[in-house]
Every structure is written in structure tokens, then in C-alpha cells.
Amino acid sequence: MTDIHGRPATELSDEELEEQGAQAHATRNWVFLHGSAEQFARHTTRMLELEREYLRSHPKRTWQGSGGAGGDRTVTADAWRETVLGIIEQLTMMLKRPDPHHDGLPDTADxxxxxxxxxxxxxxxxxxxxxxxxxxxxxxxxxxxxxxxxxxxxxxxxxxxxxxxxxxxxxxxxxxxx
The missing domain is CATH 1.10.10.1690 (Uncharacterised CRISPR-associated protein family, UPF0236)
Structure with a gap:
């Protein structure tokens, strides 16, 4: 049986890598809206693993490997900085969520x-x-x-x-x- 993370991306065939990458992107919205924190974290980790392997295997097929990132490295760095800050903000918001058992929210007995x-x-x-x-x-x-x-x-x-x-x-x- 495969573990919850699937086979390592480095062991996938090109076809499997493309299929799993497409599936990860197709399910992203559902996981974001309805998944648990653990599912979201696992999904994000797996999606990034698949993307890294695809970029390593086929660098000329993506903007990152084909030089499509733009000539101004400062603009690219600023864009990535905003992305990372957005992820940090999302994690911070998740940590501030109220605990329904300790923060005065209704009792869930009913x-x-x-x-x-x-x-x-x-x-x-x-x-x-x-x-x-x-x-x-x-x-x-x-x-x-x-x-x-x-x-x-x-x-x-x-x-x-x-x-x-x-x-x-x-x-x-x-x-x-x-």
C-alpha cells in the first residue's frame, strides 16, 4: 500500500508526474475550502514536490526554466516575497482561530x-x-x-x-x- 503522500515524485514516470500534478491542481480549491488543516498541509507539500520534480525533469517547459521569469530579478524577487508573506499570513490566521471548546463558543453537546x-x-x-x-x-x-x-x-x-x-x-x- 502507498503511504498518504504517494510515491516520491522522483520515482514517477513522466506520464504519472503530469497526471498527479494536474490532479493536485484540480483538487486544490476543494482542499482549500473544505479540507482539514492536515489535508491542506499534506496537499500543499505534495503539490510542491510534484512541481519541483517537473521543473527538474523538464525545465524548458515552464516559465521558471525557460527564462520566462523576466529580465528584472528584483521584480521576480518582489513577487516571490509577496507570495511567501501571503503564506505566512495564512498560517498566522490559522493559528488565531478560536478553539470552540475553550473560547466561549456554543457547547457542541447538541x-x-x-x-x-x-x-x-x-x-x-x-x-x-x-x-x-x-x-x-x-x-x-x-x-x-x-x-x-x-x-x-x-x-x-x-x-x-x-x-x-x-x-x-x-x-x-x-x-x-x-
Whole structure:
């Protein structure tokens, strides 16, 4: 069985290297939006490994190896500096994320109530990606979220890209949990 990182890029055929590189780029957006921190880190590491090996094996096929980086090394260095600073900022933001168990966020003993509370705290609506993350953070699986839309009456609804707390959802939050 292959480990979670796959075969080392240096052992891949040209075809495998191209296929895995294309797949890494194709899945990047999903991992960025929905993956865990560990998945994102693993994906980034693997993608960079594949890119390094491709550049080593085929330097003339990319702007880095073909001289397409531009004649002004200062401009290129500044662009890379901005990239690295962006990565540092992203990592810093990840470290500042609140801990739902220690920073006063709702108790996740009742994930439905905690999820509805997150929507209520967002002004009664969350963008679908924020709602997806909130559901995951409180331990609410996709089927359970779907049930909130199908309840009679529904506890949440959709309005474009937003997930909206309904009157029934507000009532559920104010009802005695016992």
C-alpha cells in the first residue's frame, strides 16, 4: 500500500508526474475550502514536490526554466516575497482561530442547536461555505444538515449562496432543550 503522500515524485514516470500534478491542481480549491488543516498541509507539500520534480525533469517547459521569469530579478524577487508573506499570513490566521471548546463558543453537546446558534450569531444567515464549516466544527454531518431543510417546518432555508435561519429555527433555539 502507498503511504498518504504517494510515491516520491522522483520515482514517477513522466506520464504519472503530469497526471498527479494536474490532479493536485484540480483538487486544490476543494482542499482549500473544505479540507482539514492536515489535508491542506499534506496537499500543499505534495503539490510542491510534484512541481519541483517537473521543473527538474523538464525545465524548458515552464516559465521558471525557460527564462520566462523576466529580465528584472528584483521584480521576480518582489513577487516571490509577496507570495511567501501571503503564506505566512495564512498560517498566522490559522493559528488565531478560536478553539470552540475553550473560547466561549456554543457547547457542541447538541450539534443542531450549536449549528443554528452559529447561523443566528451571524445575523440569521451565513454564506454556504461558512455554514458548511460551522456544521463540521460542531459535529453535524451532511445528512443531519439536510434534515434541517426538510423538517416541517424547515429550520433553515437557502437564499442564493446564503443559509438562512427560519422562524421555526429561531423557535427551536429558544425552546427548552430538556
Amino acid at each position: 450539534p443542531v442547536r450549536a449549528f443554528l446558534r452559529r447561523i443566528a450569531d451571524g445575523g440569521g444567515r451565513l454564506h454556504k461555505l461558512e455554514a458548511h464549516q460551522a456544521a463540521r466544527e460542531v459535529g453535524l454531518d451532511r445528512a443531519s444538515v439536510a434534515d434541517l431543510y426538510k423538517a416541517h417546518p424547515p429550520l433553515i432555508s437557502t437564499e442564493g449562496h446564503d443559509r438562512v435561519l427560519t422562524e421555526a429555527g429561531r423557535a427551536h433555539l429558544t425552546a427548552d432543550p430538556a
